[in-house]
Amino acid sequence: ILNVEQSPQSLHVQEGDSTNFTCSFPSSNFYALHWYRWETAKSPEALFVMTLNGDEKKKGRISATLNTKEGYSYLYIKGSQPEDSATYLCAFMIYNQGGKLIFGQGTELSVKP
Amino acid sequence: NAGVTQTPKFQVLKTGQSMTLQCAQDMNHNSMYWYRQDPGMGLRLIYYSASEGTTDKGEVPNGYNVSRLNKREFSLRLESAAPSQTSVYFCASRGDREDYEQYFGPGTRLTVT
Numbered sequence: 719i720l721n722v723e724q725s726p727q728s729l730h731v732q733e734g735d736s737t738n739f740t741c742s743f744p745s746s747n748f749y750a751l752h753w754y755r756w757e758t759a760k761s762p763e764a765l766f767v768m769t770l771n772g773d774e775k776k777k778g779r780i781s782a783t784l785n786t787k788e789g790y791s792y793l794y795i796k797g798s799q800p801e802d803s804a805t806y807l808c809a810f811m812i813y814n815q816g817g818k819l820i821f822g823q824g825t826e827l828s829v830k831p
Numbered sequence: 832n833a834g835v836t837q838t839p840k841f842q843v844l845k846t847g848q849s850m851t852l853q854c855a856q857d858m859n860h861n862s863m864y865w866y867r868q869d870p871g872m873g874l875r876l877i878y879y880s881a882s883e884g885t886t887d888k889g890e891v892p893n894g895y896n897v898s899r900l901n902k903r904e905f906s907l908r909l910e911s912a913a914p915s916q917t918s919v920y921f922c923a924s925r926g927d928r929e930d931y932e933q934y935f936g937p938g939t940r941l942t943v944t
Contacts, residue, residue: 722873752932761835761921762874764932807873816881817862817925818889819933821873 720744722810724822731798732830738794739825741808745789750811752819753782753793757804765793765806798829832857835936837922843942844912852907852939854922862925863905864889864933865897867918874921880905912943 723742731737743751750769754762766775771786779796795802805826809819835856844850856863861882866874866889876889880899894916896908905924909916919940923933 727871761935761937763935767932809874816879816887817864817931817933818876818879819864819874820890821866821875823871823873 720810720812720820722808722820722822724806724808724825726825727823728826728828730828730830733799735798735829736794736796737798737827738792739806739827741791741793741822743789743791743808743810743820743822745787747813748786748789748810749813749815751784751786751791752809752811753791754807754809755804756807756824762807795827798827800829800831803827803829834858835922835924835934837920837936837939839939840937841940843944844909845944846913848912849908849910850912850941851909852920852922852941853904854906854936855904856922856924856934857903858924858926858934859902860924860926860934861902863899864923864925865895865905865907866921866923867891868921868938869918877907877920909941912941914943917941917943 753765756762768784773784782793784791805824807824809821838853864879865877878897880886883902922936925933
């Protein structure tokens with residue numbers, strides 16, 4: 719059974735704090751690692767798709783790194799803002815399986831003004 | 832472009848009733864997916880369709896059937912609803928490359944009493 723673990727499950731920070739979360743995934747049969755941002759009452763939206771070991775991606779104040787050999791990815795948010803409050807999901811894509819994603823349970827971030 | 836649309840948005844069923852959840856996308860994507868989301872469980876794949884005319888089971892297919900009616904539409908059917916199927920259901924689609932991001936619909940909140 720393939721397992722994708724995210725930690726922490728929830729995080730409460732103050733506006734302006736920088737924060738990071740972890741996604742652990744199987745290191746075999748790796749094809750891609752996705753990060754999604756999911757706001758309450760909305761649909762998940764893709765942040766990053768990462769495929770190569772050592773990949774680093776950035777979108778504004780949010781960045782992510784990938785280590786496929788040891789099976790983890792970090793998501794960083796610099797200078798958190800209240801609008802960053804959401805659940806952040808990572809998903810592991812298995813090679814040659816029609817694009818199937820195995821999702822972690824998510825990290826719920828709450829940023830207080 | 833509407834992206835991925837789902838109907839209905841909300842539904843309440845009694846145990847044993849049947850219903851079909853509809854999903855359509857206007858992005859000319861080949862691959863489509865059905866997920867369910869339960870508290871603390873992240874998103875779990877029910878069924879997916881890599882192309883028109885093909886469907887495959889995901890992690891939690893029991894109690895569900897799917898139809899890929901054409902390239903645009905992918906429906907999910909509950910033949911005999913059970914309380915354990917109370918969940919939020921998301922449809923998603925993906926472009927041609929396996930490592931492309933998935934686009935999610937707004938979700939259907941289903942309650943089975």
